[in-house]
Amino acid sequence: MNNKFDALKDDDSGDHDQDQGSPKDSEKEKTDEEDKEQNSSKKKMVVPGAGEHPLQYNYTFWYSRRTPGRPASTQSYEQNIKQIGSFASVEQFWRFYSHMIRPGDLTGHSDFHLFKEGIKPMWEDDANKMGGKWIIRLRKGLASRCWENLILAMLGEQFMVGEEICGAVVSVRFQEDIISIWNKTASDQATTARIRDTLRRVLNLPPNTIMEYKTHTDSIKAWEDFHGLVNASGGR
């Protein structure tokens, strides 16, 4: 299973616009990372501090960036994505957030990802593979505020869709910024509709804002079609 990047197509929201190596490379690295992560989570599981406000779930911040000047094909998605840290309470969240650059101030081709601890910001993660995402394209200048609104709503459990939410992504691009929120079950229309409505509310979006839902299966297929790699993901 691969993380695909379609540099020219519209699926540059989310995590899969990083250039990647071959499927084999990717798979290998992913395994490595899983091991690493398992080790680290064994080592240290974040817990809320005394007197802090616990979150319903633990979350992890990630950052990814396409290194400028290097050929895309030689980079793997997983090489470019870095884990910033995990947190279990509102206070711990702010601790990280306050020490991070606002998305609007990011330069280049970069993304912040905020996923539940244990879910990797990839299509292929078990939690994501049947899922999809709502995509909102924003004109420049709105990303910081919308991102903050989105993640506060997610961390504060404002979406009210049980365990459906997987994470959120903000992608800084040349002419626009894209925010998206991922959920587990793309086929659950009640859930996706509810997420959409909550998004509209918490982001305070203008009524004419276009919101697009995309299943990860479609994202993978689009990537594969573009790269001529039909069935490259080995039947998964």
Place this chain on the structure above:
Amino acid sequence: MIGSLLFYVLYPFSRFWTIRPSEASKKGLPPVVVNGTAAWDGGAVTSKRITQCQKTLLDQWHTPGSRTKGETKERMKKSGPEKENDHTTADMDKKQLMAAAHEGTKNEAAPKICDGQPAVEEKETAMTNGQQQDSVDTPKHEDGGMIVHHEVLHENNNTEDGNIFPTDDISPEQACRAQTTEDSKHQTVCCVQEQKQIQNMEETVTVCWDEYAAPTADEIHGGASGSNLVFTSLLSNSQTTNVSSQHNTQTGWQFPIGPGLAEEVHCPMWTFPAVSYYPPFEFTLPFKVMWRVWQEIDESATEEEPAFTPFPFTKVSMDFTVMSYNILAQDLLEANQELYAHCPLEVLDWSYRYFLLLEEIQKWAPDILCLQEVQENHYHEHLYPVLSQMGYTCVYKRRTGTKTDGCATCYRGDYFSVVSLSQLEFFRPETELLDRHNVGIVLLLQPVATQGVKVTAKGPPLCVANTHLLFNPRRGDVKLAQLAIMLAEIDSMVQSCATKGEHCNVILCGDFNSVPHMPLYQLITTGKLYYHGLPAWMISGQEDLSFKSHCHRLFAPLWPSTLGITDNCQYAASEDMCQSQNQESGKCQYTHAFMLQLRYCPAACVRPQGLMLIPGVTDNTPDPTSRNQPYNKRFSNPISHPLDLESVYKHIPPVSGVSEVTTLNSEVGATVDYIFYSPRRILSSAQKADGDFVSKGLKLTGSVSLLSEDVLWSMKGLPNHIFPSDHLSLIAKFQLDWNAA
């Protein structure tokens, strides 16, 4: 000469013809409409009277004296600029020109109007004319005050009757003139006249007719001058009558015109030889003055009463009145004497103002009384003892800082019981914006219906908020923040009722130091305000400072999250409560505002251990003081509030178009005081189907009329001998229904 005669003959008809256009033009008239329209009516009366004389004399009066022509011209000249509006004058001229054309039809026209009563012919015509005129006018002033007013005037006329009739030694014509004077007066006020009065008039009219039947040359002259005499002597009366009724029309109140104003409006043109025969028509004040009157609001057409009340319940209905009154603190009066330079010294004296104030409170006897600018010592020494004797329970909150005044909310102890009470201080030293010493009082009252000492029914809770916001016209931002505190407190009371399953009605009143329809007012009435980038002076709209090159603008966020009030003008703490409730149900749910509150708490400012400095991560230390975070969620967001509020006063009186004011001093007259309430909304059919038969909200059933600026200036501004403050009191009557088991 013929022209002038024709004018006299036809002028009443011209009056009749011009009623409608005049009315139409009245609506758009500038404040001088009072004089203008009054004169317009006066003119009508005059011409009626003259018509009576002239028509009588028309055949006999063959020797036109040049003086008569002079009279006409002079009257035209004088009455034109002084009494008539341009359009009326124009009409007169036009009618005069048209007179020739209508010469042939004038005799036919008269009987047509006079309902075929040939015995009284012209006089009847005039009278009918007058009645028609009144009947045209009547629909306009159908308010409570009108009837009172006319009754009063009738009384007045009757007393004058007494003066006139016993004088047996006056000549027949003079008696007749006096009679017709009476008639004319009756005509001007005959909108509620009964049939017998009309019959009376007919009788007297007939007498007059007989008297005029054989005039001598001398009498002709006497009649001519007499008609003028009547004309001018009428003026002081009919003019007054009309001025009063005009004011009645406009604002629903009356005020007497002393001889001074009558003379100013109508300079007498003649020195009459016969004046000594005349009983003086001095205008005395025999009747009690009703300054402001109740304006009932009849919504029976739109009201949809539930057809029935389900069996175990009985519908309880309660009427109550609310007064909001900025009574002008004596210390502030003395500190700003330049604002009251127009006032006679005695009306600025506290003991005098206090006397008037108590009279006014006693007169309207509100069930809930919200006072502003109550000086602390005056409250404790004067107001509190008297008000508690009158049955009021009072709450007082002095302003913080050095100012000696504050707000007081008083309510009838036998109508309401207090559920909770908060006294708000808007001075928050930790918040830079809130550095002004204003206060507010929010009371949660429970209406009780009592029979004797036994409480028979308890109504839905009523939240009564009273405040006096900052005056400074340039600091709309401060006013908004103060208002937000007020709204948050009200909301918390409403919420606390909601948790008990009760619907809480809201009354928010006071001096908001903001004019209607400007941003602060909009926030209250529409529930939403996009403030980002607005100039601070514009928020209240008291002064137009747009000419200034530099003006302070409002930027988001307006107030810091440390204030604990969200953009919805709700306490963040109340959301905190919801959150803890959610936690009880096993879910860690947090609102946006709640999470933002923790943003700069000490635990959140520590750099996470082992945080690598990769791109996307900064080595900056979080700065709790930098609150103007551009990505703050309040960026370009509106502030809003969830309360449904409407103003009792609509700020434009329906008739005159002259805007009413609630405050007036030597510098400014404006509406800045309000009573806002949660109105009863018509239930949708869906709600009705749900069996929701309890009507929520307050039904506004009346309010005491305000006065316009020009009317107040005619009373020498504020304060004066009637109104003790530089503000007017606002009084509203509400109906509250509930179902009691």
